Amino acid sequence: MKKAFVKSYGCQMNAYDAGRMADLLAAEGYAATETVEEADVVVLNTCHIREKAAEKVFSEVGRLRVLKAERAQAGLDTRIVVAGCVAQAEGREILARTPAVDVVVGPQSYHRLPELLSESKSRRVVDTEFPIEDKFAKLPARRNRGVTGFLTIQEGCDKFCAFCVVPYTRGAEVSRPVAAIRAEAEAMLADGVREITLIGQNVNAYHGEALGGGTASLADLMRALSDLPGLARLRYTTSHPNDMGDDLIAAHGANPLVMPYLHLPVQSGSTRVLQAMNRKHTADAYRRLIERVRDARPDIALSSDFIVGFPGETDAEFEETMRLVADIGFASAFSFKYSPRAGTPAADREDAIPESVKSERLARLQQLLDGQRHAFNESMVCETVEVLVEKAGRHPGQVAGKTPHLLMVQIEAPASTIGTLLTVRITRSGSNSLFGELLPDAVAA
Numbered sequence: 001m002k003k004a005f006v007k008s009y010g011c012q013m014n015a016y017d018a019g020r021m022a023d024l025l026a027a028e029g030y031a032a033t034e035t036v037e038e039a040d041v042v043v044l045n046t047c048h049i050r051e052k053a054a055e056k057v058f059s060e061v062g063r064l065r066v067l068k069a070e071r072a073q074a075g076l077d078t079r080i081v082v083a084g085c086v087a088q089a090e091g092r093e094i095l096a097r098t099p100a101v102d103v104v105v106g107p108q109s110y111h112r113l114p115e116l117l118s119e120s121k122s123r124r125v126v127d128t129e130f131p132i133e134d135k136f137a138k139l140p141a142r143r144n145r146g147v148t149g150f151l152t153i154q155e156g157c158d159k160f161c162a163f164c165v166v167p168y169t170r171g172a173e174v175s176r177p178v179a180a181i182r183a184e185a186e187a188m189l190a191d192g193v194r195e196i197t198l199i200g201q202n203v204n205a206y207h208g209e210a211l212g213g214g215t216a217s218l219a220d221l222m223r224a225l226s227d228l229p230g231l232a233r234l235r236y237t238t239s240h241p242n243d244m245g246d247d248l249i250a251a252h253g254a255n256p257l258v259m260p261y262l263h264l265p266v267q268s269g270s271t272r273v274l275q276a277m278n279r280k281h282t283a284d285a286y287r288r289l290i291e292r293v294r295d296a297r298p299d300i301a302l303s304s305d306f307i308v309g310f311p312g313e314t315d316a317e318f319e320e321t322m323r324l325v326a327d328i329g330f331a332s333a334f335s336f337k338y339s340p341r342a343g344t345p346a347a348d349r350e351d352a353i354p355e356s357v358k359s360e361r362l363a364r365l366q367q368l369l370d371g372q373r374h375a376f377n378e379s380m381v382c383e384t385v386e387v388l389v390e391k392a393g394r395h396p397g398q399v400a401g402k403t404p405h406l407l408m409v410q411i412e413a414p415a416s417t418i419g420t421l422l423t424v425r426i427t428r429s430g431s432n433s434l435f436g437e438l439l440p441d442a443v444a445a
């Protein structure tokens, strides 16, 4: 049997796409493999968001070139596919730079992968179109393996933050209809999925066709999914502060399936920097928004993204970011040094911040965020929480799953609990995981 190796290097959307490409290849008779040496087709689903992420592809292709030559000597054909956001951004340049690559395919045209692979037998091919046809409608039925799964409900971005490549690599914002999303959710649940994370580059800007006509917001969509049998939890990511509608905030208090967790990137605590980033809101507006979210759901765990060293960011402006973090308190967060990306407005600025300053700022911010994360984990000790068991735990006799606040817990419990909700008392907090014990009559659902 032919084998395919598919790897994702990017965000959740990219991981979702990688899964769908594996589904496509499975429908063509390729078994999935995790061993790249035995793969007849290798798909690298790439990310363009920061320079480091984008460069990874080229080093990976370098290794694959050697592998491809070795396999050729043994009489085996290997097709190398570069997909994802680097493919979209660099297209033909990839073919020029990396002779071993056979197919370059963008995030909006990967449903054509089987055709492209067969075309590649006679010539190297690039497809970075934004086709009019519905990619999702062309994909085969999805195959789910786990208890949790991602579901793409919205793609693309119209926000054009000054630092970001996504509007260029993913194109304009498009929402899928509620009916299509419900059908995909039903297929996931039939395979044993219990928790669905609705994903999109700007997921809370969702405005898809509602079931009875008209337009559904993200809160409407979550309501429309909530009666699906077997569905235990809903999450969504990633959101933009300006699309945090009243109904979505209210859903955190009103819809019991919506988990008390919100990833809401703010990027900076300085209004001047936010303006330069084209984020279109002030630092105070973000603080007020968080207050409203906390009013609706007081125990909500907050998460965010930060960029340090955006061109022109002064020491005082960076301190405003530190202050915002200290004031709000985050359960988790991602933080990055600004990375100039060709084609974005900020890349042309001449007031770049020296690398050493960026590194210092990042270290200080990460220290603060790490402390907050530890404190949040510690605050869970002695709490009783519901855990959705996802998999075997670290040690025999243990299982692992996540709390509503997205924290991983190791529990002494049999493997038969995988896929169920357990009521667990948290006994201790480790560096990457919590530890919990089962309460009597713990199986909740």
Ligand code: SAH
Pocket: 049, 050, 163, 164, 165, 166, 201, 202, 238, 239, 240, 265, 267, 305, 306, 307, 336, 337, 338, 339, 340, 341
């Ligand atoms: N759509 C999401 C973000 C997607 S990119 C949103 O708007 O929140 C994920 C994160 O990568 C961003 O939130 C930002 O913090 C970071 N990022 C994006 N472009 C970057 C760049 N050029 N340099 C450094 N970090 C960047």
Ligand code: SF4
Pocket: 157, 158, 159, 160, 161, 164, 165, 166, 167, 201, 202, 240
């Ligand atoms: Fe990028 Fe901004 Fe769009 Fe997020 S909202 S994907 S950071 S342009």
Ligand code: F3S
Pocket: 009, 010, 011, 012, 013, 014, 046, 047, 048, 049, 084, 085, 165, 166, 169, 170, 201
């Ligand atoms: Fe990267 Fe593309 Fe996602 S650039 S972050 S894989 S949308």
